[in-house]
Amino acid sequence: MTTLTHYIAGTHTRGSADRSQPVFNPATGEAEKEVILASEQDVNDAVAAAKAAWPEWSKTPSLRRARILDKFKAILWERADQLAEAISAEHGKTHDDALGEVTRGLEVVEFATAAPTLLKGEFSESVGTGVDTHSIRQSLGVVAGITPFNFPAMVPMWMFPVALACGNTFVLKPSERDPSASLLIADWLTEAGLPEGVFNVLQGDKVAVDGLLHHPDVKAISFVGSTPIAQYIHITGITNGKRVQALGGAKNHMIIMPDADLDMAANALMGAAFGSAGERCMAISVAVPVTDAVADALVERLVPKIEALKIGPAADRTSEMGPVVTKQAQEKILGYIDAGEQAGAKLVVDGRTFKQQMQGYENGYYVGGTLFDHVTPDMSIYRDEIFGPVLSMVRRNSYQDAVDLIHGHEYANGTAVFTRDGDTARAFSQDIEVGMVGINVPIPVPMAFHSFGGWKASIFGDHAMHGMEGVRFYTRIKTTTTRWPSGQRSDPQFTMPTLG
Template sequence: MTEIAHFINNARVAGTSGRSQPVFNPATGTSDTTVALASTAEVDTAVASALAAWPAWSATPALRRARVLDRFKTILWDRADQLAEAISAEHGKTHDDAVGEVTRGIEVVEFATSAPSFLKGEFSENVGTGVDSHMIRQSLGVVAGITPFNFPAMVPLWMFPVALACGNCFILKPSERDPSASLLMAEWLAEAGLPDGVFSVVQGDKEAVDALLHHPKVKAISFVGSTPIAQYIHQTGTANGKRVQALGGAKNHMVIMPDADLDMAAGALMGAAFGSAGERCMAISVAVPVTDAVADALIAKLVPQIEALKIGPSTDKASDMGPLVTKQHRDKVKNYIDAGEAEGATIVVDGRDFKQDKQGYADGYYLGGTLIDNVTPDMSIWKDEIFGPVLSVVRRQNYQEAIDLIHSHDYANGVAVFTRDGDVARAFSNEIEVGMVGINVPIPVPMAFHSFGGWKASIFGDHHMHGMEGVRFYTRIKTTTTRWPSGMRTASEFVMPTLG
């Protein structure tokens, strides 16, 4: 079997821990590769490499750092299909969906190339007699990112382009389920001219994560994953003196008002609930139709579309949805559907019995699209993040009931409302206690020059990702106050100085 390696000092490095695990193709259920699992010593090697590279990289003018990222951006555009193929082979998402993931990641690289602008400081002349003051942003040093399986290219690209543009050295610990995309990006960064040690990839599991969290020279950790792990990352990282931004789980609702365009809402729900087999932190997993009449009409439009979903491998260009990432995760999603049925919900479209009939793919981790009606807030299928192709319908009779339902959930990542009423849309945007809001937009992922992040148990830490929030996270402010001799003698002062 081929082993997927680490990447340190601009070269692939074989694992030395003696530990590895198989990497599966979810479409077939087979494995012909393994991934190395790093030891603490291997993490130490990557950190030492980054520490050695940081002084020169942080002193490199922002314009030159931006030029490296600009060359990297061009490589990504030219080889988007190659990166998408690596993603699909290990994650299972369709090729077009993987290309979309790469495209959204490239947008962050485009933002990062504007480093000379967003790193400009502030200057105030004559804050006191003959005294000037200026503020600059400086890099932190060695920073790390721990990223999830569902976006093996896009989520790392949320992190490292901004970190590198700000003058930091970055260590990526990708998901061990789909690690190959990280190595391609690392090699392309080196090809773009990134110096040795500035970007490293350490493959691994919890041992590698804990080594990064406890290493005294790692100054900041970025994380995207489930809420329990995000909470652990935040608590452990901050206890060890690090900055931490840890994005956790989600339960994203879409409110459908009586005046909404139901064809538009149903079409939006199809992509938002079943795209990427529901394995998105911004997936809409709960439809909240306001009034039973809207619920019945919406379900009538959804049922034939869900039943017509083309489910297959990424190699089939006709596939709307691929498999789930692992057999264990597919079985977990099935168990949630079982629990919803046992708790009294109505299974309108049942994807549990889906069988893949394409030759060579019968053992893949497939699940059909599932629609569940009459879901209530006491059910696990509403409380928990299922992370699969399951859409729950929670009926509400008026706007306020819909708002109260959303506010009662622990997660507050993304939300949407479909309506033709501008007053309702404006009130919803202002009142809803959720981090990212869509008005007739099903998946309100901000553009790269804005910032991504939820509220409540969907985030731990003070900074959202990319955009100017990312710049603030990966830099620290230094303010210098200056007075030059002018021939004036001043007496000693023993009180708090006031410059004005």
């Protein structure tokens, strides 16, 4: 059985391992690898390696840092299939979906290669007589990323390329469910010329998370995961004097107006609800048709599409949806379907009936696409983030009723409206209290040069990820005011100094 280890100071190491856990292939249900789980000593070693590398890396010219990231980008392009295969083997998503994940992460690497421009400061001449002022952005030091299972390559690449470009050193704690992608990334960064200790991988569980949160040499923490853990990361991190950006859960709504292109909307819902088996924080899990006529027309279009979903392993390149990540996740999702039915929602397509027939994959963690209609806001299938291939339809009679529904939910990560009307679209984008908005775009994940982040219980901290918000998070401003002696003497000043 393959053993997956840490990557510290440029070396694969078991550290002081006395704990490990199996890594399953969700498509088969078989444990195919094991991953070492970090001890407190391993946390200290990873942070120490990053701290030792920081002085030289932070003073490395930004153009040279950018060139290393550019070489890493070229390696990613060349080996995207290899990274996608590693993702699929441990997460379960289809190969094409995994390739899409790699591409979206790579876009952040491309953004970070602009480091010399991103880090330019400001200069003001003669702010006073013979006085100039300039500001610069400097790195923080050792920063850490704690990332989820659902995007084992993309989410780390939301973090470390910008952090490294800004002159920080990085410790990545990936999900223990699919750790292989992190080790490929570490190897390829080293191959691209990254000095040892600048990027480290710490495999582990809560021991590793708490070790990073409490370590005095870790200056900032980036996190993506569930809202309860995001709250814990945020509170614990700031209590220990760290900067924290912690992205939490979501319950993303898509409003379908009576004037919408319903075929377009139905196809959008299929990809947004069932892509990656619904294991996306930007998945559309609530369809909000305005009027019963729109709802009935959508159901008519969706049912045959959901029933025709090609569900299978990534090894079958024709698969449209793979398994969910673990047996526990499968059981949780099936439990929500039970609860929705018991609560009185109309179960239009029942994913519990799906059975994988492909030889060798019968024990995989599969759930069929599921559609509920006549869902109400008091039901758990509406309130909770299910994180599975379950689409709930909540009917509303007007645009304002639909907007009020969204505003009533605790999460505010992403949302969308499908309409042909410009006034409706403009009003929605301006007035909706959600962090990321799509107009006829079901999953409005911003490009890398913009920033990713929700509102309300979907984010904790003041900065979104990547884009200029990422640069601001991973740097701090230093402002210098300069006056050179002119040969003229001046008397001491005891009042508040003014420069005008």
